[in-house]
Amino acid sequence: MIGVEEVEGRAQHSPERPFLSVENLAVQFKTEDGIVQAVDGVSFSLERGKTLAIVGESGSGKSVTAQAVMGLVKAMGGIVSGEIWLDGQELNGLSPAEVQALRGAEMAMIFQDPMSSLHPFYRIGDQIVEAIMAHRKVGKGAARKEALEMLKHVGIPAAERRIDAFPHQLSGGMRQRVMIAMALINSPQLLIADEPTTALDVTVQAQILELIRRLQGEFGTTVIMITHDLGVVADVADDVAVMYAARIVEQAPTSETYYHAQMPYTLGLLASIPRMDRGQQDRLDPIPGNPPSPIHLPPGCVFQPRCKYWEQVPESAGHCKTDRPELLASGAGHSVRCLLPTDARRQISQEVLQSLRGEG
Amino acid sequence: MAGYVVRRVVSMTLLLFLLTLTVFFLFNMMPADPARLTCGKACSPAIIEANRHHLELDIPPIEQYQRFVGGIFFGRTFSKDTPRPIECEAPCLGYSFLRNTEVLTLIARAAPVTFWLAIGGFLTWMLIGLSLGIVSALTRGRWVDRTIMGIALVGYSLPSFFIGLVLIFFVILDWNLLPFPQWTTPDKDLGRFLQTMILPWITIATLYAAFYMRLTRNQVLEVFGEDYIRTARAKGLPERVVVLKHALRAGLTPIVTAAGLDLAGLLGGAIITENIYSLPGLGSLSIGAVLASDLPVITGITLVTASLIIFANLVVDLLYAVVDPRVRVG
Structure with missing residues (x-):
């Protein structure tokens, strides 16, 4: 009986639950080489209107996490487990048709490469109109008017003319603006931006980030920003989740991440950002080695093979090669997946971050 | 786009011209002698030569080709100096003497x-x-x-x-x-x-x-x-x-x-x-x-x-x- 009550309790809207809550998300792909564990036990939550940055290297599972939230992973043949709560509704248990109705309406996504993310054969206006009419019963003329307004709103000059342009007639920055216009056209509550500036020129990058931030303010959108660039994060995110080999290894408010990061991997990421205030003779400090194969993840800490500090873990705390660390709270809103004792981590953190600022 | 179409049509015309040239000479270089095929084994050389003239095969190949292409645009007459000349109107693709029919009709x-x-x-x-x-x-x-x-x-x-x-x-x-x-x-x-x-x-x-x-x-x-x-x-x-x-x-x-x-x-x-x-x-x-x-x-x-x-x-x-x-x- 208790089990039944629990199930019923889950299905109902719970007021305490944050706007977006991902619980124990896991994604697997069956390949010819074996099962790829692309996402493993990822949990995070996000209040309405806030921005979460998911940071990690290529292949760390950050894009797959985002696409799992959008319900796009199943179409690619992935197996998704765990719970995804959006505004009181659990998404992973919904039918494909139900998720499809939410996609593009309640939640929208923009992608890394605007060059290839728009259909090359259709006019951009028609592609936006298609997004409107997929979710709302409006006439074609009204939809087109709305699309034009949105194109102006995202800063496309001469939008009256450009609305009939094909994607190949626009620059990369313009295309990403079109993608943003298309994503926001149905006023989604959640916007996932998957490396939205990676493929763009640096000057355009700043414009696009500024545009996303402005629109987020106007529409009150909740944003997940996926990036491998910690420099982007500082400006836009409220919270940062660092992913490594399919797992979140550290999660904290943005300033906490920059000034008190504790996980050796996060410290490595921070150390590898090029900085103007570093001496020219100083070399960048890359993390040695490569991420593990997603088919053969190490049984213990996934970062151990590349970690400089694993030998400092005392016997009593466990062994990095065999014991898998949990993501545990370590201060306000800060959680870390590491076997090092908290004091040792803080010590290492201070040393590394101070040397980065040139004070060591 | 219009320029593209014009360019394509021009090159297509050129290609068609080259095509008639190739096809015509390819088949006229074949070892088969159409004049010999007009009558059986017992044919005398005189009859074969007469037929060769009749089929217009006794003139230089270039001229044969000119008549062939001319026939496509203006029509031509076969067996002119016989009692029963054959009028082949443009576009005339030739005449099958074996089947006594115009090629185009076939x-x-x-x-x-x-x-x-x-x-x-x-x-x-x-x-x-x-x-x-x-x-x-x-x-x-x-x-x-x-x-x-x-x-x-x-x-x-x-x-x-x-x-x-x-x-x-x-x-x-x-x-x-x-x-x-x-x-x-x-x-x-x-x-x-x-x-x-x-x-x-x-x-x-x-x-x-x-x-x-x-x-x-x-x-x-x-x-x-x-x-x-x-x-x-x-x-x-x-x-x-x-x-x-x-x-x-x-x-x-x-x-x-x-x-x-x-x-x-x-x-x-x-x-x-x-x-x-x-x-x-x-x-x-x-x-x-x-x-x-x-x-x-x-x-x-x-x-x-x-x-x-x-x-x-x-x-x-x-x-x-x-x-x-x-x-x-x-």
């Missing part, structure tokens, strides 16, 4: 048969090939896909004379489901026409459908990996729209190319299928002409068929522009 008589054969076969295989190809792509790796691809492999491997003979043997002779094929035009006797054509259509479609199934499957699967398909799904479009409007449209270009050229090739005659079903089309006409060394007919059919292919190439290139705006507005 072609015009055979063309509708081949036309109906090709069109029906084309529609059948495109329908089957595209739909099963899409189904196959959507069920990739599952048993439906494997079954379809297995059928495609078998269809692709069977030669059309085998399929044709098996169909005739079972459907017509053994099970008596259809009467023996006898050509008639659809306006004269539609029932008879359909009864005659259904097996030839199936025979032709089997081979081509197998190819188009695989082509369509590959195209759809390739396009499925594109970012804009993910965008289409992220917009919340139904999977049906994603497949038919976004994926198929993008993967259509190679299918259009192959379809245009295959259809054009088939309009030049399906030699094996026409022969098996005794259809008096261009394929039967050309095989008959080859066996009888009827040079004017061979030249005429080759010219018409090659022109069709050149024309189809133009149509295909113009269709690219319809399908892909990157070609149209650059």
Whole structure:
């Protein structure tokens, strides 16, 4: 009986639950080489209107996490487990048709490469109109008017003319603006931006980030920003989740991440950002080695093979090669997946971050 | 775009000219001596030489070619200095002395048969090939896909004379489901026409459908990996729209190319299928002409068929522009 009550309790809207809550998300792909564990036990939550940055290297599972939230992973043949709560509704248990109705309406996504993310054969206006009419019963003329307004709103000059342009007639920055216009056209509550500036020129990058931030303010959108660039994060995110080999290894408010990061991997990421205030003779400090194969993840800490500090873990705390660390709270809103004792981590953190600022 | 079309038409005209030159001289260099073929073994050299003059083969090849091309544009007269001159009006593709008929008349008589054969076969295989190809792509790796691809492999491997003979043997002779094929035009006797054509259509479609199934499957699967398909799904479009409007449209270009050229090739005659079903089309006409060394007919059919292919190439290139705006507005 208790089990039944629990199930019923889950299905109902719970007021305490944050706007977006991902619980124990896991994604697997069956390949010819074996099962790829692309996402493993990822949990995070996000209040309405806030921005979460998911940071990690290529292949760390950050894009797959985002696409799992959008319900796009199943179409690619992935197996998704765990719970995804959006505004009181659990998404992973919904039918494909139900998720499809939410996609593009309640939640929208923009992608890394605007060059290839728009259909090359259709006019951009028609592609936006298609997004409107997929979710709302409006006439074609009204939809087109709305699309034009949105194109102006995202800063496309001469939008009256450009609305009939094909994607190949626009620059990369313009295309990403079109993608943003298309994503926001149905006023989604959640916007996932998957490396939205990676493929763009640096000057355009700043414009696009500024545009996303402005629109987020106007529409009150909740944003997940996926990036491998910690420099982007500082400006836009409220919270940062660092992913490594399919797992979140550290999660904290943005300033906490920059000034008190504790996980050796996060410290490595921070150390590898090029900085103007570093001496020219100083070399960048890359993390040695490569991420593990997603088919053969190490049984213990996934970062151990590349970690400089694993030998400092005392016997009593466990062994990095065999014991898998949990993501545990370590201060306000800060959680870390590491076997090092908290004091040792803080010590290492201070040393590394101070040397980065040139004070060591 | 207009400039592009003009350029294409000009180059097409040039190509057609080169084509007449090649075809004409290729066939006139053949070892067969048409003059000798006009009478039997007992012919005296005098008669052969007379016939050579009569066939206008005793003048230099260049002049023969001039008359041939002249005939296409202005018409020409054969056997001028005999009591019964033969008027061949423009466009005159030549005269078959073996069959005592103008080549164009022979072609015009055979063309509708081949036309109906090709069109029906084309529609059948495109329908089957595209739909099963899409189904196959959507069920990739599952048993439906494997079954379809297995059928495609078998269809692709069977030669059309085998399929044709098996169909005739079972459907017509053994099970008596259809009467023996006898050509008639659809306006004269539609029932008879359909009864005659259904097996030839199936025979032709089997081979081509197998190819188009695989082509369509590959195209759809390739396009499925594109970012804009993910965008289409992220917009919340139904999977049906994603497949038919976004994926198929993008993967259509190679299918259009192959379809245009295959259809054009088939309009030049399906030699094996026409022969098996005794259809008096261009394929039967050309095989008959080859066996009888009827040079004017061979030249005429080759010219018409090659022109069709050149024309189809133009149509295909113009269709690219319809399908892909990157070609149209650059």
